[in-house]
Amino acid sequence: MLSPRRLCETILLCCLLLACGCREKPAPPAPLDPAGVEIRVGVLSAERILVRMPGRVEIRPLAGGELLYRGELQGTVAAVCSGAGIELGGMVFSGAVRVAPLGDRAGEAGVDFAPGAGPRPQRLPTLYHRAGADFTVTAILDGAEASSYRGALELRADDGMVQAVNALDLQFYLLGVVGAEMPAYFEAEALAAQAIVSRTFALYNLERARSNGQSRVFRATTGFQVYKGFSAEARSTRQAVVETRGQALSWRGALFSSYFHSTCGGRTANANEALGVTAIAPLAGVACGGCAAGSFYRWDSRLASSGLEDVARRYLRKNSPEVALGAIEELEVIERAADGRALYLRLRHSLGSFEWRADSFRLAVEARFPGTVRSTAFTSRKAESGEWVFSGSGFGHGVGLCQVGARGMAREGAGRREILQRYYPGSEWMKVY
Ligand SMILES: [Zn+2]
Numbered sequence: 001m002l003s004p005r006r007l008c009e010t011i012l013l014c015c016l017l018l019a020c021g022c023r024e025k026p027a028p029p030a031p032l033d034p035a036g037v038e039i040r041v042g043v044l045s046a047e048r049i050l051v052r053m054p055g056r057v058e059i060r061p062l063a064g065g066e067l068l069y070r071g072e073l074q075g076t077v078a079a080v081c082s083g084a085g086i087e088l089g090g091m092v093f094s095g096a097v098r099v100a101p102l103g104d105r106a107g108e109a110g111v112d113f114a115p116g117a118g119p120r121p122q123r124l125p126t127l128y129h130r131a132g133a134d135f136t137v138t139a140i141l142d143g144a145e146a147s148s149y150r151g152a153l154e155l156r157a158d159d160g161m162v163q164a165v166n167a168l169d170l171q172f173y174l175l176g177v178v179g180a181e182m183p184a185y186f187e188a189e190a191l192a193a194q195a196i197v198s199r200t201f202a203l204y205n206l207e208r209a210r211s212n213g214q215s216r217v218f219r220a221t222t223g224f225q226v227y228k229g230f231s232a233e234a235r236s237t238r239q240a241v242v243e244t245r246g247q248a249l250s251w252r253g254a255l256f257s258s259y260f261h262s263t264c265g266g267r268t269a270n271a272n273e274a275l276g277v278t279a280i281a282p283l284a285g286v287a288c289g290g291c292a293a294g295s296f297y298r299w300d301s302r303l304a305s306s307g308l309e310d311v312a313r314r315y316l317r318k319n320s321p322e323v324a325l326g327a328i329e330e331l332e333v334i335e336r337a338a339d340g341r342a343l344y345l346r347l348r349h350s351l352g353s354f355e356w357r358a359d360s361f362r363l364a365v366e367a368r369f370p371g372t373v374r375s376t377a378f379t380s381r382k383a384e385s386g387e388w389v390f391s392g393s394g395f396g397h398g399v400g401l402c403q404v405g406a407r408g409m410a411r412e413g414a415g416r417r418e419i420l421q422r423y424y425p426g427s428e429w430m431k432v433y
Helices: 004-024 170-181 188-212 235-243 271-275 305-319 358-368 403-411 416-423
Strands: 038-046 048-052 056-061 069-072 076-082 085-088 091-093 097-101 135-139 147-149 152-158 161-169 247-251 299-303 328-336 342-349 352-357 378-382 388-392 428-431
Touching: 038 048, 038 135, 038 147, 038 170, 048 152, 048 161, 056 091, 076 152, 076 161, 085 097, 085 152, 161 170, 170 188, 170 235, 188 235, 188 247, 188 403, 188 416, 299 305, 305 328, 305 358, 305 388, 328 378, 342 358, 352 358, 403 416
Parallel strands: none
Antiparallel strands: 038 161, 048 076, 048 135, 056 069, 056 097, 076 085, 085 091, 097 152, 135 147, 152 161, 247 428, 299 388, 328 342, 342 352, 378 388
Protein backbone atom coordinates (compact mmCIF):
# COMPACT_ATOMS: atom_id res chain seq x y z
CA MET A 1 0.00 0.00 0.00
CA LEU A 2 1.18 3.53 -0.69
CA SER A 3 1.73 5.85 2.20
CA PRO A 4 -0.46 9.00 2.11
CA ARG A 5 2.60 10.99 1.13
CA ARG A 6 3.54 8.61 -1.73
CA LEU A 7 -0.09 8.61 -2.81
CA CYS A 8 -0.08 12.40 -3.03
CA GLU A 9 3.19 12.31 -4.99
CA THR A 10 1.82 9.69 -7.35
CA ILE A 11 -1.36 11.69 -7.98
CA LEU A 12 0.70 14.84 -8.55
CA LEU A 13 2.93 12.98 -11.00
CA CYS A 14 -0.08 11.62 -12.87
CA CYS A 15 -1.55 15.14 -13.11
CA LEU A 16 1.73 16.52 -14.39
CA LEU A 17 2.04 13.75 -16.99
CA LEU A 18 -1.52 14.36 -18.13
CA ALA A 19 -0.93 18.11 -18.38
CA CYS A 20 2.29 17.57 -20.36
CA GLY A 21 0.55 15.00 -22.52
CA CYS A 22 -2.20 17.51 -23.30
CA ARG A 23 0.33 20.10 -24.34
CA GLU A 24 2.28 17.74 -26.52
CA LYS A 25 -0.70 16.12 -28.18
CA PRO A 26 -3.45 18.67 -28.93
CA ALA A 27 -6.77 17.24 -30.04
CA PRO A 28 -6.77 16.48 -33.76
CA PRO A 29 -8.41 19.23 -35.85
CA ALA A 30 -12.14 18.89 -36.46
CA PRO A 31 -13.00 17.06 -39.68
CA LEU A 32 -13.90 19.33 -42.54
CA ASP A 33 -16.72 18.11 -44.76
CA PRO A 34 -16.61 19.53 -48.27
CA ALA A 35 -19.34 21.91 -49.44
CA GLY A 36 -19.73 20.34 -52.87
CA VAL A 37 -19.07 23.73 -54.50
CA GLU A 38 -15.91 24.15 -56.54
CA ILE A 39 -13.96 27.39 -56.32
CA ARG A 40 -11.27 28.37 -58.82
CA VAL A 41 -8.76 31.00 -57.80
CA GLY A 42 -5.79 32.43 -59.70
CA VAL A 43 -2.64 31.98 -57.63
CA LEU A 44 0.28 32.73 -59.93
CA SER A 45 1.13 34.12 -63.34
CA ALA A 46 4.67 33.92 -64.71
CA GLU A 47 6.66 32.92 -67.78
CA ARG A 48 7.89 29.84 -65.97
CA ILE A 49 6.36 28.21 -62.95
CA LEU A 50 7.80 25.50 -60.72
CA VAL A 51 5.37 22.81 -59.67
CA ARG A 52 5.73 20.13 -57.05
CA MET A 53 2.90 17.64 -56.65
CA PRO A 54 4.12 14.52 -54.87
CA GLY A 55 2.42 11.17 -55.41
CA ARG A 56 0.31 10.02 -58.33
CA VAL A 57 -1.49 12.61 -60.40
CA GLU A 58 -3.94 12.73 -63.28
CA ILE A 59 -3.73 15.25 -66.08
CA ARG A 60 -6.80 16.01 -68.20
CA PRO A 61 -7.70 18.77 -70.66
CA LEU A 62 -9.23 21.69 -68.77
CA ALA A 63 -12.12 21.69 -71.21
CA GLY A 64 -12.85 18.08 -70.28
CA GLY A 65 -12.07 14.97 -72.23
CA GLU A 66 -9.97 11.89 -71.96
CA LEU A 67 -7.09 11.31 -69.62
CA LEU A 68 -3.77 12.66 -70.89
CA TYR A 69 -1.46 11.27 -68.23
CA ARG A 70 -1.58 9.24 -65.04
CA GLY A 71 1.55 8.76 -62.96
CA GLU A 72 4.02 10.79 -60.96
CA LEU A 73 5.59 14.14 -61.69
CA GLN A 74 9.29 13.62 -61.14
CA GLY A 75 10.22 15.89 -58.24
CA THR A 76 9.99 19.59 -59.02
CA VAL A 77 8.98 20.28 -62.61
CA ALA A 78 8.71 23.46 -64.66
CA ALA A 79 5.60 24.63 -66.50
CA VAL A 80 6.08 26.87 -69.53
CA CYS A 81 3.93 27.90 -72.46
CA SER A 82 4.14 25.86 -75.62
CA GLY A 83 2.23 27.90 -78.18
CA ALA A 84 -1.37 27.86 -76.97
CA GLY A 85 -0.60 24.83 -74.84
CA ILE A 86 1.47 23.92 -71.81
CA GLU A 87 4.71 22.04 -71.38
CA LEU A 88 4.93 20.46 -67.93
CA GLY A 89 7.91 18.41 -66.84
CA GLY A 90 8.85 17.59 -70.42
CA MET A 91 5.30 16.62 -71.46
CA VAL A 92 3.65 18.85 -74.05
CA PHE A 93 -0.12 19.42 -74.00
CA SER A 94 -1.94 21.25 -76.78
CA GLY A 95 -4.21 23.31 -74.49
CA ALA A 96 -4.95 24.19 -70.89
CA VAL A 97 -4.73 21.27 -68.46
CA ARG A 98 -5.92 20.30 -65.02
CA VAL A 99 -3.43 18.43 -62.83
CA ALA A 100 -5.18 16.66 -59.96
CA PRO A 101 -3.73 14.59 -57.12
CA LEU A 102 -4.95 11.01 -56.88
CA GLY A 103 -6.21 9.44 -53.68
CA ASP A 104 -6.03 10.60 -50.09
CA ARG A 105 -2.99 12.82 -49.73
CA ALA A 106 -3.50 14.14 -46.22
CA GLY A 107 -0.46 13.87 -44.02
CA GLU A 108 1.96 13.17 -46.82
CA ALA A 109 5.43 14.31 -45.81
CA GLY A 110 7.14 17.03 -47.81
CA VAL A 111 10.35 16.08 -49.55
CA ASP A 112 12.82 18.65 -50.73
CA PHE A 113 14.05 18.35 -54.26
CA ALA A 114 17.39 16.59 -54.41
CA PRO A 115 19.52 17.91 -57.29
CA GLY A 116 20.01 15.29 -59.93
CA ALA A 117 17.19 13.07 -58.68
CA GLY A 118 15.02 13.38 -61.76
CA PRO A 119 15.78 13.40 -65.47
CA ARG A 120 14.23 16.79 -66.20
CA PRO A 121 14.42 19.19 -63.26
CA GLN A 122 18.18 19.01 -62.74
CA ARG A 123 18.74 22.74 -62.74
CA LEU A 124 15.60 23.73 -60.92
CA PRO A 125 15.97 25.26 -57.47
CA THR A 126 14.67 23.61 -54.34
CA LEU A 127 10.96 24.00 -53.75
CA TYR A 128 9.77 23.43 -50.19
CA HIS A 129 6.55 21.47 -50.17
CA ARG A 130 4.46 21.65 -47.00
CA ALA A 131 3.46 18.26 -45.72
CA GLY A 132 -0.29 17.78 -46.05
CA ALA A 133 -0.71 20.09 -49.04
CA ASP A 134 -1.51 18.68 -52.47
CA PHE A 135 0.85 20.85 -54.43
CA THR A 136 3.30 23.72 -54.20
CA VAL A 137 3.97 26.33 -56.87
CA THR A 138 6.32 29.27 -57.29
CA ALA A 139 7.59 31.46 -60.10
CA ILE A 140 11.21 31.03 -61.11
CA LEU A 141 12.24 34.57 -61.87
CA ASP A 142 10.46 36.97 -59.56
CA GLY A 143 11.81 35.57 -56.32
CA ALA A 144 8.29 34.90 -55.04
CA GLU A 145 7.99 32.56 -52.10
CA ALA A 146 6.58 29.14 -52.87
CA SER A 147 3.04 28.55 -51.64
CA SER A 148 1.33 25.24 -50.95
CA TYR A 149 -2.28 24.49 -51.83
CA ARG A 150 -4.97 21.86 -51.51
CA GLY A 151 -6.86 20.52 -54.49
CA ALA A 152 -6.05 20.60 -58.18
CA LEU A 153 -3.83 22.84 -60.29
CA GLU A 154 -4.99 24.24 -63.62
CA LEU A 155 -2.40 25.54 -66.06
CA ARG A 156 -3.24 27.74 -69.00
CA ALA A 157 -1.09 29.65 -71.50
CA ASP A 158 -2.02 33.31 -71.81
CA ASP A 159 0.09 35.52 -74.07
CA GLY A 160 3.34 33.79 -73.14
CA MET A 161 2.51 33.63 -69.44
CA VAL A 162 1.53 30.50 -67.55
CA GLN A 163 -1.56 31.14 -65.46
CA ALA A 164 -1.84 28.86 -62.44
CA VAL A 165 -5.33 28.40 -61.00
CA ASN A 166 -6.12 26.42 -57.87
CA ALA A 167 -9.41 24.48 -58.07
CA LEU A 168 -10.78 23.22 -54.77
CA ASP A 169 -13.88 22.82 -52.64
CA LEU A 170 -15.34 25.99 -51.08
CA GLN A 171 -14.74 24.78 -47.50
CA PHE A 172 -11.04 24.23 -48.22
CA TYR A 173 -10.84 27.53 -50.06
CA LEU A 174 -12.21 29.26 -46.95
CA LEU A 175 -9.41 27.77 -44.83
CA GLY A 176 -6.95 29.68 -46.99
CA VAL A 177 -9.05 32.87 -46.94
CA VAL A 178 -9.92 33.24 -43.25
CA GLY A 179 -6.30 32.52 -42.28
CA ALA A 180 -5.08 35.17 -44.73
CA GLU A 181 -7.73 37.78 -44.01
CA MET A 182 -7.74 37.73 -40.21
CA PRO A 183 -4.96 36.99 -37.70
CA ALA A 184 -5.38 33.47 -36.28
CA TYR A 185 -5.10 34.86 -32.74
CA PHE A 186 -8.32 36.89 -33.06
CA GLU A 187 -11.21 35.72 -30.87
CA ALA A 188 -13.16 32.66 -32.04
CA GLU A 189 -16.39 34.65 -32.56
CA ALA A 190 -14.62 37.22 -34.75
CA LEU A 191 -13.06 34.41 -36.81
CA ALA A 192 -16.47 32.74 -37.14
CA ALA A 193 -18.00 36.03 -38.33
CA GLN A 194 -15.18 36.36 -40.89
CA ALA A 195 -15.77 32.79 -42.12
CA ILE A 196 -19.49 33.52 -42.68
CA VAL A 197 -18.72 36.81 -44.40
CA SER A 198 -16.04 35.28 -46.67
CA ARG A 199 -18.34 32.37 -47.58
CA THR A 200 -21.15 34.79 -48.44
CA PHE A 201 -18.79 36.97 -50.49
CA ALA A 202 -17.45 33.97 -52.45
CA LEU A 203 -20.86 32.43 -53.13
CA TYR A 204 -22.46 35.73 -54.12
CA ASN A 205 -19.66 36.46 -56.58
CA LEU A 206 -19.73 32.92 -57.95
CA GLU A 207 -23.46 33.22 -58.61
CA ARG A 208 -23.04 36.62 -60.19
CA ALA A 209 -20.24 35.43 -62.47
CA ARG A 210 -22.38 32.46 -63.52
CA SER A 211 -25.40 34.57 -64.35
CA ASN A 212 -23.33 37.21 -66.18
CA GLY A 213 -21.31 34.63 -68.09
CA GLN A 214 -18.10 36.09 -66.66
CA SER A 215 -14.91 34.33 -65.61
CA ARG A 216 -15.42 32.27 -62.49
CA VAL A 217 -11.75 32.48 -61.57
CA PHE A 218 -11.40 34.55 -58.40
CA ARG A 219 -8.42 36.78 -57.66
CA ALA A 220 -6.37 35.89 -54.57
CA THR A 221 -5.66 39.50 -53.57
CA THR A 222 -7.25 42.36 -51.63
CA GLY A 223 -9.05 43.37 -54.85
CA PHE A 224 -11.31 40.37 -54.09
CA GLN A 225 -10.46 38.52 -50.88
CA VAL A 226 -6.98 37.39 -49.95
CA TYR A 227 -6.31 33.67 -50.39
CA LYS A 228 -3.01 32.08 -49.43
CA GLY A 229 -3.94 28.42 -49.65
CA PHE A 230 -2.59 25.75 -47.34
CA SER A 231 0.24 28.07 -46.31
CA ALA A 232 -2.26 30.27 -44.39
CA GLU A 233 -4.09 27.56 -42.48
CA ALA A 234 -4.21 27.59 -38.67
CA ARG A 235 -6.09 25.57 -36.07
CA SER A 236 -8.30 28.48 -34.94
CA THR A 237 -9.30 29.56 -38.45
CA ARG A 238 -10.02 25.95 -39.39
CA GLN A 239 -12.34 25.71 -36.38
CA ALA A 240 -14.19 28.83 -37.58
CA VAL A 241 -14.74 27.34 -41.05
CA VAL A 242 -15.85 23.95 -39.68
CA GLU A 243 -18.24 25.42 -37.11
CA THR A 244 -19.96 27.74 -39.57
CA ARG A 245 -20.29 25.13 -42.32
CA GLY A 246 -22.88 26.27 -44.86
CA GLN A 247 -23.80 29.48 -43.03
CA ALA A 248 -24.10 32.66 -45.07
CA LEU A 249 -25.79 36.04 -44.94
CA SER A 250 -28.74 37.10 -47.04
CA TRP A 251 -30.77 40.20 -47.60
CA ARG A 252 -34.37 39.87 -48.80
CA GLY A 253 -33.79 36.17 -49.35
CA ALA A 254 -30.70 36.46 -51.54
CA LEU A 255 -26.96 36.46 -50.97
CA PHE A 256 -25.28 39.86 -51.22
CA SER A 257 -21.73 41.13 -51.68
CA SER A 258 -20.67 41.10 -48.02
CA TYR A 259 -17.74 43.52 -48.22
CA PHE A 260 -15.35 43.74 -45.31
CA HIS A 261 -12.27 45.72 -44.36
CA SER A 262 -9.66 46.05 -41.62
CA THR A 263 -10.61 49.13 -39.54
CA CYS A 264 -13.45 51.59 -40.14
CA GLY A 265 -12.17 54.33 -37.84
CA GLY A 266 -15.48 54.85 -36.01
CA ARG A 267 -18.17 54.43 -38.65
CA THR A 268 -18.43 52.04 -41.59
CA ALA A 269 -18.80 53.55 -45.05
CA ASN A 270 -21.80 53.70 -47.34
CA ALA A 271 -21.16 51.23 -50.20
CA ASN A 272 -22.39 53.64 -52.84
CA GLU A 273 -20.15 56.47 -51.71
CA ALA A 274 -17.08 54.31 -51.04
CA LEU A 275 -17.29 51.79 -53.88
CA GLY A 276 -19.86 53.12 -56.31
CA VAL A 277 -22.14 50.08 -55.86
CA THR A 278 -25.75 49.96 -54.66
CA ALA A 279 -25.91 50.64 -50.93
CA ILE A 280 -28.53 48.10 -49.85
CA ALA A 281 -29.55 48.41 -46.18
CA PRO A 282 -26.82 46.07 -44.84
CA LEU A 283 -24.15 48.12 -46.66
CA ALA A 284 -25.37 51.64 -45.91
CA GLY A 285 -22.91 52.32 -43.06
CA VAL A 286 -23.24 52.04 -39.26
CA ALA A 287 -21.55 53.33 -36.10
CA CYS A 288 -18.86 50.83 -35.10
CA GLY A 289 -17.55 51.44 -31.60
CA GLY A 290 -15.31 48.36 -31.62
CA CYS A 291 -12.12 49.40 -33.38
CA ALA A 292 -10.84 52.32 -31.29
CA ALA A 293 -8.05 50.16 -29.86
CA GLY A 294 -6.84 49.14 -33.33
CA SER A 295 -3.46 50.21 -34.69
CA PHE A 296 -5.01 52.09 -37.60
CA TYR A 297 -7.92 53.78 -35.85
CA ARG A 298 -5.97 57.02 -36.29
CA TRP A 299 -2.83 57.31 -38.35
CA ASP A 300 -0.31 59.83 -39.69
CA SER A 301 2.03 59.40 -42.63
CA ARG A 302 4.31 61.32 -44.93
CA LEU A 303 5.04 61.05 -48.63
CA ALA A 304 7.88 62.73 -50.53
CA SER A 305 6.70 65.17 -53.21
CA SER A 306 8.51 63.07 -55.81
CA GLY A 307 6.50 60.06 -54.60
CA LEU A 308 3.17 61.79 -55.06
CA GLU A 309 4.24 63.05 -58.49
CA ASP A 310 5.29 59.55 -59.47
CA VAL A 311 1.86 58.17 -58.49
CA ALA A 312 0.02 61.02 -60.24
CA ARG A 313 2.10 60.61 -63.41
CA ARG A 314 1.29 56.90 -63.59
CA TYR A 315 -2.40 57.63 -63.07
CA LEU A 316 -2.48 60.27 -65.82
CA ARG A 317 -0.49 58.11 -68.24
CA LYS A 318 -3.13 55.44 -67.88
CA ASN A 319 -6.27 57.56 -67.71
CA SER A 320 -5.57 60.94 -69.37
CA PRO A 321 -2.35 60.58 -71.40
CA GLU A 322 -2.89 64.02 -72.98
CA VAL A 323 -2.45 65.80 -69.61
CA ALA A 324 1.11 66.87 -68.74
CA LEU A 325 1.94 67.00 -65.05
CA GLY A 326 3.86 69.87 -63.48
CA ALA A 327 5.00 70.25 -59.88
CA ILE A 328 2.12 69.40 -57.54
CA GLU A 329 1.18 72.42 -55.43
CA GLU A 330 -2.08 71.48 -53.77
CA LEU A 331 -4.04 68.36 -52.94
CA GLU A 332 -7.54 69.41 -52.05
CA VAL A 333 -10.57 67.33 -51.04
CA ILE A 334 -13.43 68.92 -53.02
CA GLU A 335 -16.18 66.55 -51.92
CA ARG A 336 -16.68 64.50 -48.79
CA ALA A 337 -19.31 61.92 -47.83
CA ALA A 338 -21.54 62.55 -44.82
CA ASP A 339 -19.23 60.39 -42.71
CA GLY A 340 -16.22 62.56 -43.59
CA ARG A 341 -14.55 60.22 -46.10
CA ALA A 342 -13.12 62.00 -49.12
CA LEU A 343 -15.01 61.36 -52.37
CA TYR A 344 -13.19 63.60 -54.87
CA LEU A 345 -9.82 65.31 -54.84
CA ARG A 346 -8.37 68.08 -56.97
CA LEU A 347 -4.65 68.09 -57.64
CA ARG A 348 -3.36 71.51 -58.60
CA HIS A 349 0.03 71.54 -60.29
CA SER A 350 2.19 74.10 -62.06
CA LEU A 351 0.63 73.25 -65.47
CA GLY A 352 -3.04 73.03 -64.43
CA SER A 353 -5.25 70.81 -62.30
CA PHE A 354 -7.26 67.60 -62.49
CA GLU A 355 -9.80 65.72 -60.39
CA TRP A 356 -9.35 62.27 -58.98
CA ARG A 357 -11.77 59.89 -57.24
CA ALA A 358 -10.53 59.52 -53.67
CA ASP A 359 -10.84 55.70 -53.59
CA SER A 360 -8.84 55.42 -56.79
CA PHE A 361 -6.24 57.84 -55.38
CA ARG A 362 -5.93 55.76 -52.20
CA LEU A 363 -5.40 52.51 -54.11
CA ALA A 364 -2.87 54.15 -56.45
CA VAL A 365 -0.80 55.51 -53.55
CA GLU A 366 -1.07 52.26 -51.57
CA ALA A 367 0.09 50.22 -54.56
CA ARG A 368 3.33 52.26 -54.75
CA PHE A 369 3.78 53.29 -51.12
CA PRO A 370 1.90 50.85 -48.85
CA GLY A 371 0.77 52.29 -45.53
CA THR A 372 0.69 55.91 -46.72
CA VAL A 373 -3.04 56.48 -47.39
CA ARG A 374 -4.79 53.66 -45.57
CA SER A 375 -8.31 55.01 -46.04
CA THR A 376 -10.17 57.85 -47.73
CA ALA A 377 -10.94 59.41 -44.32
CA PHE A 378 -7.94 61.72 -44.38
CA THR A 379 -6.74 65.29 -44.52
CA SER A 380 -3.46 66.34 -46.09
CA ARG A 381 -1.10 69.30 -46.20
CA LYS A 382 2.23 70.13 -47.72
CA ALA A 383 4.97 70.55 -45.10
CA GLU A 384 7.68 73.17 -45.44
CA SER A 385 10.09 70.39 -46.29
CA GLY A 386 7.98 69.76 -49.40
CA GLU A 387 6.70 66.44 -48.08
CA TRP A 388 2.99 65.62 -48.07
CA VAL A 389 1.64 64.96 -44.60
CA PHE A 390 -1.48 62.82 -44.21
CA SER A 391 -3.65 62.31 -41.11
CA GLY A 392 -6.47 59.84 -41.26
CA SER A 393 -8.55 57.17 -39.64
CA GLY A 394 -9.26 53.55 -40.50
CA PHE A 395 -7.75 51.06 -42.91
CA GLY A 396 -9.48 49.82 -46.04
CA HIS A 397 -12.57 50.91 -48.00
CA GLY A 398 -14.70 50.94 -44.84
CA VAL A 399 -17.71 49.01 -46.19
CA GLY A 400 -19.38 46.16 -44.27
CA LEU A 401 -17.64 44.21 -41.51
CA CYS A 402 -14.95 46.13 -39.62
CA GLN A 403 -12.57 43.26 -38.74
CA VAL A 404 -10.89 45.02 -35.83
CA GLY A 405 -14.33 46.16 -34.63
CA ALA A 406 -15.54 42.54 -34.78
CA ARG A 407 -12.59 41.61 -32.61
CA GLY A 408 -13.44 44.41 -30.16
CA MET A 409 -17.03 43.17 -29.94
CA ALA A 410 -15.93 39.55 -29.45
CA ARG A 411 -13.64 40.63 -26.63
CA GLU A 412 -16.63 42.25 -24.95
CA GLY A 413 -18.46 38.95 -25.18
CA ALA A 414 -20.49 39.42 -28.38
CA GLY A 415 -21.26 36.35 -30.46
CA ARG A 416 -21.01 35.97 -34.24
CA ARG A 417 -24.71 36.75 -34.78
CA GLU A 418 -24.50 39.97 -32.81
CA ILE A 419 -21.34 41.00 -34.67
CA LEU A 420 -22.91 40.38 -38.07
CA GLN A 421 -26.13 42.14 -37.10
CA ARG A 422 -24.12 45.21 -36.11
CA TYR A 423 -22.18 45.44 -39.37
CA TYR A 424 -24.84 44.21 -41.82
CA PRO A 425 -28.09 45.53 -40.30
CA GLY A 426 -31.19 43.88 -41.73
CA SER A 427 -29.29 40.85 -43.01
CA GLU A 428 -30.46 37.33 -42.20
CA TRP A 429 -28.86 33.96 -41.74
CA MET A 430 -29.07 31.43 -44.49
CA LYS A 431 -27.95 27.82 -44.70
CA VAL A 432 -26.54 27.29 -48.17
CA TYR A 433 -25.13 23.77 -47.81
ZN1 LIG B 1 -14.65 49.91 -36.78
